[in-house]
Amino acid sequence: MPLEFFLVLAAALFCIGIYGLVTSRNAVRVLMSIELLLNAVNLNMIAFSNYLDRQAINGQVFSIFVITVAAAEAAVGLAIILSIYRNRDTVDMEQFNLLKW
């Protein structure tokens, strides 16, 4: 099976994530879209590591670090969403406009 199959799948996932990032109104959904982006990167990493770097599998190690950081980022993101929800009573991205240029 050619490498490109996996890469194109990752690219599709990446673009879906970008779409979700731009259009979501719910802050939690924006966070989910970011997780999709990170998963697309991981797919790339694993595919490259399996096809180009079979012995050293640096890509697998890299994706483990990405997973670790993603967990930390998700926890921090949800903490921030909780604190903003307490103050503003909404998670609608369109309502967050106190700071405008």
Added chain:
Amino acid sequence: MDFTNLASQLNAGVILPESTVVITLLVVLVSDLLYGRASARWTPYFAIAGLLVAFGLLCLQWDQPNTLAFLGSFNADNLSIVFRSIIALSSAVTILMSVRYVDQAGSAIGEFMSILLSATVGGMFLSGAEELVMIFVSLETLSIASYLMTGYMKRDPRSNEAALKYLLIGASSSAIFLYGLSLLYGLSGGKTHLADIALALGNGTENTLALVIALVFVIAGVSFKIAAVPFHQWTPDVYEGSPTPVVAFLSVGSKAAGFALAIRLLTDAFPALIEQWHFIFTALAILSMILGNVVAIAQTSMKRMLAYSSIAQAGFVMIGMVVGTEAGYASMVFYLMIYLFMNLGAFACIILFALRTGTDQISDYAGLYHKDPFLTLALSICLLSLGGIPPLAGFFGKLYLFWAAWQAGAYGLVLLGLITSVVSIYYYIRVVKMMVVKEPQEMSEVIKNYPVISWQPFGMRPLQVGVFLTLISTSLAGILSNPLFTLVNHSVADVPMLQGHPLVARNAAEKARSPLAVVGFPINAQDKS
């Protein structure tokens, strides 16, 4: 598996400064846990002492022969030492400023400082990271800590909003950056060290499209960190909504780390695409200088004005990067050093003003001279230095920068830089004029009710020290700029990648890393052969 051999290859001594900061972090955290608020009396000073020890250790490591550590993950060359010192010092000054600020907000300083210290560790490691995984993890340590500090005033909706925006934009930009890194990993056939990647990419004649896309994605991530237009949208909002000491750190420490990353990543891994990334950065520099300076004129809030001014300053610094000569890089690092003092000084002053009056509107500064001459003097000097008025430090910084660019033939950029500098002087002088020239009857309401100046309340002394230190450095660094400039020249001179001879540099890098091949792991032996 030879353990002693491995231990000697790790060369762990070079991360002693970072280890010091980590230990400081743990001590602050544990004492905060054990003694609660009582420990807030001494932990800030302990943290500053730790950072100064780290700075001292960095000075001791100057010019050491063996700079690569941890099997090539980390490079402690002189350039990284300069950047790590800038970050450690900016963090120390930030702590001086934040004691009173955090205390007045009714929050615990211990937790705030542990987050700030971990951001510092992340930034310091980022300055020397030579390998994709290391770059990613240290970048994320810095970023996640910054998101947390931004949202630290959690009862204030502005702080919440700033944190949410910063997190969402930051996390998506780092995901895009990461996609670029994964393409690099694939294009180089499974390499993660920057020098190996450059070697594997060759001269960039094949797979050009993929290389350019990887480059664009990587630059998007880097420009977010240094807040270059058009990746700057988060800056004014985050600067306005964050606690002001955090803004000071973001505008100096975090930005310096971003520039360190930009220099190392682009010159080490993309020598093949040097024209392309120079072109992109020229565009970013032009946009940042124009937009930053022009929009800053229209601002009414001091923090927002400094946000746009910091975007513009990043544009000036980028000039040094795109000319690509040794003098260009040296003047860029020099400008960042000067910028450390003057920008932190300006922030220390507006923190002091905000704590005494509870506002940061520019119009509220009217007539401050009559009530608080010292603060007026300090803020004026820092702002004038940011604008580049001789004989202050900022003038010499800009002088070297433009001179290096002129020598390299970037006349257009220099001209644009001069014009936008004049624009920037206008909005800095406006604030100074507001403070000094107004007659007593023109004072703003806030100034009429200005509290009696007292340095007695808890945490005011450190702030006073901070203002004094940055004020003295800003005034003196200009006159004493020669030794500093020799220093940065030296630091740039021994980084082979910055000499403009990619091939020589690559060979040197290979030679420097060759001892690593003997480590004896099958994976590594295979890797290097």
Added chain:
Amino acid sequence: MNLAEGVQFVSFIILAVLVIGAALGVVLFDKIVYSAFLLGGVFISIAGIYLLQNADFVAAAQILVYVGAINVLILFAIMLVNKKENYAPIPRRWIRKGSAAAVSIGLFVLLSIMLTRTHWSVDLSVASPALPIETIGEHLFSDYLLPFELASVLLLMALIGAVVLARREEIEGETTAIVGELPAPALELPERPREPVA
């Protein structure tokens, strides 16, 4: 794990369809809870794709961390902020959606052209390690030692920070404020808000 080529191909197609379908559901469904469960589906299908590529340890980590931790965390967050909310309609929102879709599709086309045109130096002659976990362990304790240690600082800081931000604060009265007679509002910026821009 070496399946026959055909079985591998079929399972890849099934998993890829699952990934794309579930990911589209995540961004398109109106109900956020559906999205959260479908996100779990995306994560599990991706773990399956990792298995196809001899990455069994990463597949396990993917299930444990992404499904077990992150997805559950997201579900909890949805439950905590689950006030029934009718988003005020915004005029001409479909234009933004449409342009976002166009940009995403354009990006996908660009990336696919790039990915298929590029010559990847595929090297299948070497056997992949029988136990990837051993190689990963060696990596983590040799050339990735420094990021590994730094990750511990990152996790510690994220832990503290998340607790600080998310806990409900019992504010001790702070009466040391310099401004006026009233104590400064706790945990707020001392600068007063700007007048909202008209």
